[in-house]
Amino acid sequence: MxxxxxxxxxxxxxxxxxxxxxxxxxxxxxxxxxxxxxxxxxxxxxxxxxxxxxxxxxxxxxxxxxxxxxDERGAVGINLLDASVFTDRDRTADAVVRVARGLWEQWGPRMQSILEQTVKTLHEANSHPATKPEEQYTILDGLKLLTAESFRFEVLTRLRDPYLLQWWANDFGKWRREYRSDALAPVQTRLNYYASSTHARAILGQSRSTVDLRRxxxxxxxxxxxxxxxxxxxxxxxxxxxxxxxxxxxxxxxxxxxxxxxxxxxxxxxxxxxxxxxxxxxxxxxxxxxxxxxxxxxxxxxxxxxxxxxxxxxxxxxxxxxxxxxxxxxxxxxxxxxxxxxxxxxxxxxxxxxxxxxxx
The missing domain is CATH 3.40.50.300 (P-loop containing nucleotide triphosphate hydrolases)
Structure with missing residues (x-):
């Protein structure tokens, strides 16, 4: 065949x-x-x-x-940002964005940029030598990355890509509070959907993927x-x-x-x-x-x-x-x-x- x-x-x-x-x-x-x-x-x-x-x-x-x-009892772990499984950062980000664009009714260039930089940032932090497999970030950590300054600082210390660092400092970092709230709302809404679902948390919230799909x-x-x-x-x-x-x-x-x-x-x-x-x-x-x-x-x-x-x-x-x-x-x-x-x-x-x- x-x-x-x-x-x-x-x-x-x-x-x-x-x-x-x-x-x-x-x-x-x-x-x-x-x-x-x-x-x-x-x-x-x-x-x-x-x-x-x-x-x-x-x-x-x-x-x-x-x-x-x-199967919630033995939920398989699929970390979409597991750097040992999804090795190509840009392909990973592109895939997540394409899926989101196909699922989310509300969509625009600003929303795409926020989601794209969020995924790339978490994936690159997972690729850092200091990040242990069991400590990797997941797509659900995108919520904290966008809203918790101390968590964001912790993640950004593991970035090496100057473009990403510049985006967080010069784009995201200089948004007025009202503008930021308006820009983040649709992304937060969807990430909250995954975070509030017991099925989604059980599957997408595990730090390391439990099935070696590549092998x-x-x-x-x-x-x-x-x-x-x-x-x-x-x-x-x-x-x-x-x-x-x-x-x-x-x-x-x-x-x-x-x-x-x-x-x-x-x-x-x-x-x-x-x-x-x-x-x-x-x-x-x-x-x-x-x-x-x-x-x-x-x-x-x-x-x-x-x-x-x-x-x-x-x-x-x-x-x-x-x-x-x-x-x-x-x-x-x-x-x-x-x-x-x-x-x-x-x-x-x-x-x-x-x-x-x-x-x-």
Whole structure:
């Protein structure tokens, strides 16, 4: 499987079932020693991951890593600013900002600048030799950084980037009290949302990430992620899901310097991709294939893709090697028959398909 897949279907028409069969086949091939690729599954509803877990071959059990955001008792730690995992400061900041822009209704250049400098500052402080892994700052510390002067001074002593130091001194530091309150309010509101959520604190508030995602991918392991949107909320699920996908992107790109025969392939499966804004699916599809990555993406409708990016549907259709069309709405059927065989498949054929049937 070296080509990207796109599955389009109304709810409960069978796209997740097709994904499950594909992943189960991949796992059987790995268990038999015929496949060495990593497998990553991102599931917003938990059912897909639960079904896959029941079918994991015994030989692969030790290679499976499960991240279930709904499990508060054994909550996995995902520090988005963990410098040992998310090693590139600027890529990390860009990823967090992109996710926030996709989730937060209120957005503007001032808000983006504040969030960007906050994330870069905390990440750089985590990279300082004096910062122990268990003492790293998290995205939730952004609140204190913006409001507590003594805490801000402590963090700034660990910065080496003159631009960041200048921004805090000459931009942030010289804002009038009224202007500062007005500028910080929208950022504080969103960070407060994460800080006040028990699920978010349990996951995002741990100083060090408890799963070595980079090692799992590079060693050809299996990573199953249930973002549990119904339990933890849309924002937390999207933030974690997007961050993990951006990490997968980064790890795969790191292999560029390796000879082709040494690169580790990866199958990346994302159900309901429209629920995870802030991910550069377009660049992933067009660029990561040469590093051995293949994506299997699913959505309920093409219109949902437009919410992510105006060019998303066109980029996806241009880069996928396999298109599976289940029962869809009329608007989607009218467009997708051009991707199938218009002379043999009609709009009515598509919109009237029974459950678990599709044109490929």
């Amino acid at each position: 070296r080509r990207h897949h796109l599955y389009v279907a109304r709810t409960r028409m069978g796209k997740s079932t097709l994904m499950r069969h594909l992943v189960e086949h991949k796992l059987q091939e790995k268990a038999a020693g015929r496949d060495r690729d990593a497998v990553v599954v991102i599931d917003p509803h938990a059912d897909l991951v639960a079904d896959i877990l029941e079918q994991v071959p015994e030989q692969l059990v030790s290679e499976v890593r499960l991240i279930d955001l709904a 799992t991918i590079l060693e050809g392991g299996v990573l199953l992620v249930s973002t549990a949107q119904g339990s933890v909320g849309r924002d937390v699920a999207a933030l974690v899901g997007a961050s993990l996908l951006n990490l997968v992107d980064s790890v795969i790109r790191e292999q560029e310097r390796l000879p082709q025969h040494e690169r580790r392939g990866a199958l990346v499966v994302v159900d309901e991709m429209q629920t995870i804004p802030g991910v550069e699916f377009e660049s992933m599809l067009s660029e990561l294939g040469k590093f051995g990555a293949s994506f299997v993406l699913a959505t309920q409708s093409l219109a949902k893709l437009d919410q992510i990016s105006p060019s998303m549907r066109h980029t996806l259709l241009a880069n996928v090697g396999c298109l599976a069309v289940f029962q869809v709405a009329g608007d989607d059927a009218r467009e997708l028959i051009w991707e199938l065989n218009r002379e043999r498949v009609s709009e009515e054929d598509i919109v009237s398909q029974p459950v678990h049937h599709c044109y490929v």
